Amino acid sequence: MKALVxxxxxxxxxxxxxxxxxxxxxxxxxxxxxxxxxxxxxxxFSKGTYRFPLICGHEFAGVVEQCGEGVTQFARGERVTVxxxxxxxxxxxxxxxxxxxxxxxDYLGSxxxxxxxxxxxxxxxxxxxxxxxxxxxxxxxxxxxAVALHALRRAGGCQPGETVxxxxxxxxxxxxxxxxxxxxxxxxMLFDVLDEKLALARELxxxxxxxxxxxxxxxxxxxxxxxxxxxxxxxxxxxxxxxxQACTCARRGGHVVILGNPSVEVTFSPSLLSQLMRxxxxxxxxxxxxxxxxxxxxxxxxxxxxxxxxxxxxxxxVTHRVPLSRATxxxxxxxxxxxxxxxxxxxxxxxEED
Numbered sequence: 333m334k335a336l337v338x339x340x341x342x343x344x345x346x347x348x349x350x351x352x353x354x355x356x357x358x359x360x361x362x363x364x365x366x367x368x369x370x371x372x373x374x375x376x377f378s379k380g381t382y383r384f385p386l387i388c389g390h391e392f393a394g395v396v397e398q399c400g401e402g403v404t405q406f407a408r409g410e411r412v413t414v415x416x417x418x419x420x421x422x423x424x425x426x427x428x429x430x431x432x433x434x435x436x437x438d439y440l441g442s443x444x445x446x447x448x449x450x451x452x453x454x455x456x457x458x459x460x461x462x463x464x465x466x467x468x469x470x471x472x473x474x475x476x477x478a479v480a481l482h483a484l485r486r487a488g489g490c491q492p493g494e495t496v497x498x499x500x501x502x503x504x505x506x507x508x509x510x511x512x513x514x515x516x517x518x519x520x521m522l523f524d525v526l527d528e529k530l531a532l533a534r535e536l537x538x539x540x541x542x543x544x545x546x547x548x549x550x551x552x553x554x555x556x557x558x559x560x561x562x563x564x565x566x567x568x569x570x571x572x573x574x575x576x577q578a579c580t581c582a583r584r585g586g587h588v589v590i591l592g593n594p595s596v597e598v599t600f601s602p603s604l605l606s607q608l609m610r611x612x613x614x615x616x617x618x619x620x621x622x623x624x625x626x627x628x629x630x631x632x633x634x635x636x637x638x639x640x641x642x643x644x645x646x647x648x649x650v651t652h653r654v655p656l657s658r659a660t661x662x663x664x665x666x667x668x669x670x671x672x673x674x675x676x677x678x679x680x681x682x683x684e685e686d
Contacts, residue, residue, distance in 0.1 A: 334680070335387050335449035336659055341380045344660055349387075352445065352453040354400035359456050361412060364468035364683060365653075366447040367391035367476065368666065368676040370502065370570070371593065375442060377667045382443045389448035389678070390416035390441035393462060393471035403456045411462040413471045414447075414454045415623040415632060416440040432620040448659065450680045457625050460632055463640035469653075469677060470639050473503075473646045476675075477639075478621035478631035479591075480507035483566060484515065485631070486618045487587040490564055495519040497553055497562035499578050500569030500592060501529040501541065503649050503675045508566050508591070509538055514643055517564075519556060523549045523577070524569075528672040536648060544577065553581045560584075566591055572598040579604060584611045591618055652676040655683070 333351040338344050354360045366389040375381055375388060393413040396406050406412070418438040419426050425433035440446040440454060462471040490496050496512040498505045501524035512520045521540040522533045533541035542552050553562050561583030567575045570592030578588050579600075600608075608615075624630040628637075638644035651674040654662050659678045666673050 333450040334656055336389075336656065336678075337385045337387055338376055338381060339385045342377050344376055344663065346657055346660055349449075351451050354398055354403075354453050356401040357403060357456055358400040358453050359396055359403055359406055359412075359459060360398040360400075361394040361414065361452050361454060361459075362397040363392055363447045363450060363452055363680055364394040364411075365392065365472035365677045365679045367472050368663065368678065369476065370504070372441070373663070373667050374595065376663060386442075387445040387447075387449050387452075388441045389446035389452075390439065391472055391475040392447035392452070393468045393474065394447075394452075396459075397451060399456070406456060406459060411468060411471070412459045413462055413474045413632075413636070414440070414452075415458045415460070416446070416454075416475065417620060417623070418444075418455060418458065429624060431623055448656070448678060450656070458623075460636065463636055466636065466639045469650060470646050471636070472677060473649070473675060474632060474635050474639075475621070476504055477507045477635045477644060477646060478623075480504055481511050481635060482621040482631045483508060483589050483591045483618045484511050484564075485622075486616045487564055487589050487614075490515045490517040492516040493518050494563040495521065495553070495557050497521045497523070497549065497565045497578070497581050499523050499544070499549070499565065499567050499574035500571070501526070501533050502568065504591065505566070505568035506533060506536060506649060506674070507646070508568055509533065510536070510644055512564075513537075514638070521553060521556070521562070523552075523574075526672060529674065532648065532674060536645070544574075549577050550581050557583070561586060563587070564589070568592050570594050572596060576600070576604065579608055579613065579615075582608075582611065582613045585613070586611065587614050587616060589616045589618055646675075649675040650677055654678050655681045657681050
């Protein structure tokens with residue numbers, strides 16, 4: 333099969349590799365689309381993966397091609413999306429069904445081969461069927477949409493009458509905004525420094541999309557909250573400045589969710605720390621999403637149901653669809669920030685499914 337193989341940091345090659353064979357309990361999935369996550373860029377160009385060579389890519393959907401021994405719940409031709417975290421099933425977190433907190437997990441696209449390829453193998457327990465009416469392009473965004481939902485659920489969600497401020501209007505920030513609106517938040521405010529991202533936010537119906545370099549977010553939020561600040565602030569850019577802004581903008585008793593992965597050190601001034609203490613602001617860490625094998629009450633099932641019902645509109649987030657043979661070019665462009673990218677989907681050459 334064809335695949336994008338990372339041989340070393342920055343050494344990404346489009347080449348032919350053996351098609352993987354599913355073992356007992358596994359399924360071979362023919363990849364339809366695989367999204368580029370913000371974490372993929374540093375993984376490829378600066379941080380590296382846990383071993384080399386390795387195929388990256390963990391946000392994907394496709395079609396069942398072959399089932400390994402003992403797999404009877406899926407059949408060839410079924411459309412699926414895949415939870416990329418492979419839990420050990422032995423630690424205390426796994427015993428409680430908290431797979432995201434597994435102490436000895438594996439992971440498609442960073443620890444084992446992922447979906448920047450024509451085929452990928454995954455445990456059958458990690459597969460979910462794609463509902464009718466949901467395209468493979470949309471289904472490929474289940475993972476980041478579930479992560480966005482999980483971030484809000486970590487802070488208890490949001491209620492009517494509340495103001496939610498999101499710092500970073502990239503794909504994950506826009507997904508958080510949609511979930512906040514669906515949960516009933518009265519005001520959803522987005523902040524970014526790129527006009528293209530703010531324009532997309534407005535196209536999605538978010539009138540409060542503000543350029544944070546033109547007017548300080550705390551001033552904007554104060555104007556719309558009678559000086560009280562936001563009930564919930566979500567840092568979705570992974571930039572020190574936006575985390576500090578999120579903490580500054582939370583009201584008394586408010587919540588801050590740290591969703592973005594900071595690439596450099598973050599320093600809190602004594603005055604900001606004092607404000608957080610005096611206002612009794614709660615900070616939540618969040619990572620990944622909740623997935624259940626024997627229940628539909630998790631982030632992944634909820635996300636797919638919201639797509640199928642039309643409540644969650646992810647199609648406008650796709651700004652680029654790129655065949656696998658040309659994906660190296662766009663990954664370099666993303667790394668070098670040559671252009672504005674929201675959600676980039678990579679697909680095998682000749683992929684025709686919408």
